[in-house]
Amino acid sequence: MISDAVKWVLVFMVSLILQTSFVPVITIAGIKPDLLIVALFFFSIKYGVIPGIFVGFALGLGQDLYSPSMLGQNALTKTVAGAFIGLFNERMMRSDPLIKTVLLLVVFIIHDALFFIVQIARLGDPVSTLFLGLLTKCLPRALYSIAVAVLFYIWDLIPKPGIRK
C-alpha cells in the first residue's frame, strides 16, 4: 500500500516535471499533451472516485500555484475530471484499452469545457470561445495525449514479476 502511494507520488512528480520541462519540446503547432491528466486518468480508474477527487484537486492546485493567474481553475477542472474517471473504476467494471481511450477523450473534453467555462465566467470571454477552444485546442490536445498514453498501456501490458494476470 505504502509502496503504491510512493510509486504514484513519483509518477505525479515525474509527470509534473516532464510537463514543465520536456513537453514544451515536443509541442506540435502549439499543441502539447497533458501528462497530468493522463496520469490522473490511470490513477483514478484504478482507485476510484474519492482518491480521484482529492488527487485531482491536489494536482490542479499544484498547477495553479505554479502559475497563479487563476487560482482554483485547474483545481476545479481536475477535481471534476478525477471524480468522473473514478466512476469507471476498474474494481467496478472491466474496461479494455479501447474503452479507456474513449474515456480519456471524454475526460479531456469535460476538463477543457469546464476550463473554458470558468474562463468565460471570470474574464467575460465570448461563449464562442468554448466551442472554438474545444475544437481547435481540446481535441488535438486530447488526441496527442492519447498517443502519449499508449506508452502507459504498453507499460501496463508488460508482465511484472510476482503479478499474475
Place this chain on the structure above:
Amino acid sequence: MQWIIRFFVSHRNISSLALTVIASLWMLSGNPDQQQRIARILTFSVFYPFQFYFNQTTRIKNVVAENRTLKESFANLSVQVAQLSEAGRENERLTEMLGIARQFPYQLVPARVVVRDPSFISRSAIINVGKEQGLLPFMPVMTTHGAAGKIIQVMQHMSMVQLILDPSNRTSVMVQRSREIGILETENGSDFFIMFRAHADVNVGDTIITSGLGGIYPKGLLAGRVAKLTENRDPIFKKAIITPEVDFDRLEEVFVLKLTPQWASFKQELDSMVTSQSKQAGQ
C-alpha cells in the same frame, strides 16, 4: 452535528466532490490580491519543506564545490609560498655571497652545486662552471662560511670539486689565535681532527683557518673550530677534534677562487730542470 457526519459518511463521494469544488470556487471567486495571498500561503506551507530540502541540497553541493575550489587554491598558494620562501632564502644566501665577494681580495667565480656524489668514497660535488669561466684544476672552492674543497677536474661548463670531507684530502691549517700549524684531516668524512704537538697552544673554541702553506688555499680562510682536545697514546702529540664551519649537507652555492696553485711555478721549474737533465744525460 451527528447527522452531518453521518450524511458525509453515507454520501462521501458527493461530499468530497462538493468540498473540493467549493474550495476551488472559493479560490476562484477571490480578487487577484486575495488569490495571490492564498497562493503565497499555500506555496509556503506545501512547497516550503521541498524548497528547504532542495535549498539544503543545493547548499551542500555549493559547499562541496567551494571546498574543492578552496583545496585547489590552497594547493596553488602552498606551491607559491614554498617558491617565495625558497626565493627569499636564496636571496639571503646570494646577498651574503655578494657581500663576501666584495670584501674578498681574490677574484671569485660564483657557482651552483648541481650534482652531489651520493657515495661515501670520493665525497665530491659537481658545480656549474668550468673552462668557459677560466677555471683550472686545484683552484680552491669556498662557501660564505669558509673553505669547502678544491677543483680536481675541469670540463667545459662543469667542474668536479673534491670536498674536504674526502679522507684523501688534507688541508694545511693554523690556529688563528696562537698560529700553531697542523693538518686538517678526516678518516671517515665526518670527524675532523688535527694532530698538534703536545705542548702546542690550542684551546677548545679556537678558530682554525687555512695556513696558506699547502699551496692551494690562500691564508686566512675559515676552516672550523676546536670542539674537543683529546690526549693521544703518543705523548708527543695531542688530537684536536674540529667542527667544520661549512655545512656540507646543505651545500648549494659556492665560490671558486681564481688562484693558480702557489707550487705551480715551482713544479714548472722542476719539470724543466728534469727535462734538461735527461737531455744532457742523453747527449
